[in-house]
Amino acid sequence: MPECECQIRRRCNRERKMADRKLTGSEIIVKALVNEGVETVFGYPGGAVLPIYDAIFQQNQLKHVLVRQEGGAVHMAEGYARSTGKVGCVLVTSGPGATNAVTGLTDALMDSIPLVCLTGQVPTHLIGNDAFQEADTTGITRPCTKHNYLVKNIADLPRIMHEAFYVARSGRPGPVVIDLPKDIQMGTATYKNLSQVEHKTYQPRLKGDISEIEKAVAMIAAAKKPLFYCGGGVINSGLKASKQLDRLIKLTGAPVTLTLMGLGAYPGSDDQFIGMLGMHGTYEANLAMHDADLIVAVGSRFDDRVTGRLNAFSPNSKKIHIDIDPSSINKNVMVDLPIVGDVGVILDQMLRVWKAKKLTTNQRAIKAWWKRINEWRQRECLKYNQSGSVIKPQYAIERLYEATKGHDCYITTEVGQHQMWAAQYYKFDEPKRWMTSGGLGTMGYGLPSAIGVQVAHPGALVVDISGEASFLMNMQEMSTAVQYGAPVKVFITNNQYMGMVRQWQELMHGSRYSESYTDALPDLVKLAESCHWVGLRATKADEVDDVIQEMISIDRPVIADIWVDQKENCFPMIPSGAAHNEMLLGPDDDADQSGAEDGMVLV
Amino acid sequence: MVVDLTIERHTIAVLVDNEAGVLARVIGLFSGRGYNIESLTVAEIDSDDAISRITVVTSGTPQIIEQIKAQLERLVPVHRVIDLTADGANVERELALVKVVGKGNKRVEALRIADIFRARVIDSTNESFVFEISGATEKLNAFTDLMVPLGLVDVSRTGVVAIARGKSAL
Incomplete structure (x- = not known):
């Protein structure tokens, strides 16, 4: 039935009122996120972001994933962003919430991953007073973000929200922080969707000459x-x-x-x-x-x-x-x-x-x-010798590749030897299937990143190829995986050493293994069970395939604890300070001692 | 390719949005990446559009200078980066306020030298002068050097501002 004139007038008035209706800062934030296409926010509440959490509570469009430590939230958003090509979104509180996010932000900057990280801040009148949970977030994050904002006037909030997403995804992508004082979250302003608006000056060149x-x-x-x-x-x-x-x-x-x-x-x-x-x-x-x-x-x-x-x-x-x-x-x-x-x-x-x-x-x-x-x-530089029952880490990863290559599979890694072996032995035929901390080399990246990937791709097989030392760095996120039903698999090549540290100590510091051995590791199978995960273990080479098959078939998060050869090193290797044609192909190759001195000062 | 390792001195002008933290961003870039700052001046030049102009004098190999410019251009609030040294002729000026304390002959000599350098006296007591002098950095250096034995006690300098010669504008 067509509208009569008075109905049209009434509808127009209603719409105008809706448009003019002032929203709170928190409502503007949530609305802007939704208009930017954000489906999931990874975060952790705290005093300075309570109004935003209240706004999240009162809507259904934006999903929130509660992490166990803010560092995990940023890595999850990174995994989410890398595997989808979308901007990842993080929400943390002021002070410690923001400082915990710094590692992830730096990681995202180094690896050019688009993120928007919202941090709470003490009310504007308290900024600079050493207030409770106050930190100079924009000061701290300036060198580890592509750009950051401190919102001092709520009238700027809609523009800044949308500009942040534009900056994060345009040109060389990177992380953007928006610092949001609590009074800004609670103030009111009108909101206009500016998601199509470009930055007035920041317009990276796309076409080549x-x-x-x-x-x-x-x-x-x-x-x-x-x-x-x-x-x-x-x-x-x-x-x-x-x-x-x-x-x-x-x-x-x-x-x-x-x-x-x-x-x-x-x-x-x-x-x-x-x-x-x-x-x-x-x-x-x-x-x-x-x-x-x-x-x-x-x-x-x-x-x-x-x-x-x-x-x-x-x-x-x-x-x-x-x-x-x-x-x-x-x-x-x-x-x-x-x-x-x-x-x-x-x-x-x-x-x-x-x-x-x-x-x-x-x-x-x-x-x-x-x-x-x-x-x-024909030198077959990646050849290794799997004989006897001791599991070679390369073998474990190669078997994992063979077992998962037919699946809709995403791989994340932690940092160290296992990361290099994964890069060498796992063959990726498509982009966005491989999530690793390359530039910053952040141990503890893999598990949260895998959860972020799984949230974005609920039906996919997501495997974190891990080492036991890196895994311990962010293992608190096991609990997050359970809460959100993310059946990630953590495939741990367990050698009880910080393997890459041990390898460098062996090659450059006379095999003095200073502090690179982890004594008193938890029983990873029992750890899995206590966290409502499934724990599997392989200690002999002939058990590897079965463990991998079982891991894939279980529709819950799994730790596969693979006990590998403790002495295995990652080859080929160009020692620090050496040239491409001075590679070490295996343990029998001696590093050129003349270059070793110079190389030692390099990382 | 052969890498040129000669150290060059460049004057770079940067147009930026005059927003909170923009100077910290520029300075943080220089310190974080280990570039030199020989002098740096900043002031708003367009209040309607809230645009400031930063003039920075820096030194480095040609490769480093290119890096500095590229890194500056990468900052989101930066509108333009112009290498005045590379882009042809430019004029550079610096202003200094120089306080000289003395009596008798030294006082007369200070005034005489100030006249040669076309420095103006902008404050005077029986025992002191404050000179205002502007010019290229080298001229200011020469002037302050001469004033040291004549009782120089205090110097305040603005750092270099620069602009391209001719009709072209930023």
């Missing part, structure tokens, strides 16, 4: 020993970037290596993929890097774990660097052709130019290049 792209394409076509070196930027750019990368690499026939953060950007089981590069990268990837005549760096940042000794890094190559962040270019390594812009857009432009000009690569040279690479491959 066409003349530079033409040059780059010509360089690729002319190269005899080209190598694509791709990183997390490809993944951050979105699924399309990975597809375009795949096309370009297939067209050129060139080999591709990926950084730790880039795993999955190109199919790990494809023949043109020659493995991860860098400190624990494959022999063939690092030697190809060293010998290449053209390196095409795509969304990667020449990190010190990748380059090894800078003055010996890929000495004979021309270098093209594609990145959205101009400050990543020429930071560690001077390049011949920088192209600033979004990786996906630029790869698209390159493909168009390549096809329009009907270019081909130098087939004979590429064939010879592959012959070289295949010779290096």
Whole structure:
């Protein structure tokens, strides 16, 4: 039935009143989050955020996951963001809530993960008075965020809320903190949805310069020993970037290596993929890097774990660097052709130019290049010797890969030897399946991150490949997994050591294992049971497959405690301060002692 | 590629939103990444749009200077970063207030030198002068050096402000 005139008038008045109706700061915050598409907030309440929690209580659109420590909340949001491509959202209280979030924020900054972290703050009139649970949150988080805000006037709140999301996801993504004094949360203002509004000045460049792209394409076509070196930027750019990368690499026939953060950007089981590069990268990837005549760096940042000794890094190559962040270019390594812009857009432009000009690569040279690479491959640098009943950690992870590769599976890791073994032996065929703390190297990242992934993908198999020392750092989140029915699997390669610390002590400090052994570990199976998890254990090699199968089949959170060889080290390895062609391939290789002195001061 | 290791001195102008914490952001960037600050000045230049101009004099290898500019541009409240040293001719000025205390001949000599440097006396007592002098950093250095034996007791300097020559604007 059509409305009569007075009905229309009444409806218009009602709508106008609704629009003019003032909302509390907390209501504005919740509304803005919903309008930004946030479904889940990871957080922990406290005095300075009670009004926001009250607003959350009174609505149904926004789900809240209660963590056990704020550090866990940030890692969960990171896992959520990395596995979905959306902005992760965190809510913590003032003072200790905010300071506990600092590690996760730094982690997200280093690995370019989009987050918005809302922190409570004491009321504006108390700021600077050393009030209870007061901390200078914007001061503390300034160097560990992409940007931060302190809301001093509630009229600015709607703009800041939406701007924060824009900043977090635009350009090179990163964490953004909004510090919210309690009186701002309780004040009132009108709200307007500004989620489509861009920042007035912060507008990162997406398209690459066409003349530079033409040059780059010509360089690729002319190269005899080209190598694509791709990183997390490809993944951050979105699924399309990975597809375009795949096309370009297939067209050129060139080999591709990926950084730790880039795993999955190109199919790990494809023949043109020659493995991860860098400190624990494959022999063939690092030697190809060293010998290449053209390196095409795509969304990667020449990190010190990748380059090894800078003055010996890929000495004979021309270098093209594609990145959205101009400050990543020429930071560690001077390049011949920088192209600033979004990786996906630029790869698209390159493909168009390549096809329009009907270019081909130098087939004979590429064939010879592959012959070289295949010779290096024959060294089988990732080979290990699983004999007897002692479980090699590499074997455990390889079996895990074989058992889970058919599943809708996401992998997170903690930090250390197990992380490198996971990177070496687990093959990722798709982006966004691999969550690891790369830049900051945060032990304790894996479990909360896995819970965040599971919340985003309830039906998927989420495995945290873990070490026992890292796991202990954030194991309180086991309780969170139970509360929200997140059936994550924690696959612990248990050697009772901080394995990577022990490895460095062995190689560089005369095997003096100072404080790297964990005595009095908890019984992880009983620990699992006391936390309402399922605990499984494998102590012999022939038990590994059964434990993995059982772990996968259980629809509850599981700890799989895999007792592995305590003495196993992670190889290949480029010792600190060494060059790519000075790799150690196994325990029988001696580190060059002349370089060891210099390397010792490096991390 | 060959890396150029010569240390260059650059004057960089930065237009920023005049919002809380913006200066801390810029300074934190320099200290956090180990860049040098030789001088830094900041003042609001457009009150309607709340825009401030920061002039920073820094030194480093060409690679570091490029990094500094790229890192500054990455800050969200930064509108523009201009390397005045690299972008052609520019004029640089610094202002100093210099207090010289003395009697007799030294006092006369101080006044004579001030005249040569075109410094103005802006405060005077029987035993002291306050000079106002502006010019390039080197000129100010020369002036204060000469004033030391004549009774220099206090100096306050603004740091460098700079602008490009010609008709182009930021």
